[in-house]
Amino acid sequence: MNKEEITSIIENALxxxxxxxxxxxxxxxxxIKAEIQSCTTVNSVxxxxxxxxxxxxxxxGLxxxxxxxxxxxxxxxEG
Incomplete structure (x- = not known):
């Protein structure tokens, strides 16, 4: 799992x-942020x-x- 890429996607959305x-x-x-950062799979995120x-x-306001x-x-x- 590419945590940096997932973090970037989430931050841009927020x-x-x-x-x-x-x-x-x-x-x-x-x-929630701490939970997401501790995730090890895309599905858990x-x-x-x-x-x-x-x-x-x-x-x-999303x-x-x-x-x-x-x-x-x-x-x-994840593909």
């Missing part, structure tokens, strides 16, 4: 949002994104299309 996480969401977002999809989209595009880019890494 930057495209129109919000910054609020103080109450920040701790949850940081916990995708599972976390799916599990926390609502919080991620709300906290960063549309469902952006999240789905991110998931597809990460899936493409």
């Amino acid at each position: 930057k495209s949002g129109d919000k910054t996480p609020g103080i109450f969401d920040l701790a949850k977002i940081m916990a 995708l599972g976390l994104i799916d599990e926390h999809r609502d919080l991620i989209s709300k906290a960063f 549309s469902e299309d952006v999240i789905e595009e991110t998931v597809q880019k990460i899936r493409a890494i």
Whole structure:
């Protein structure tokens, strides 16, 4: 698993949002980030994104299309 490439894809998606996480969401977002960084497979990363999809989209102001595009880019890494 190419962690650097996955991190870059996720960071670019989050930057495209129109919000910054609020103080109450920040701790949850940081916990999700730590979980993603400890993942060893693409499927585990995708599972976390799916599990926390609502919080991620709300906290960063992302549309469902952006999240789905991110998931597809990460899936493409695995081939």
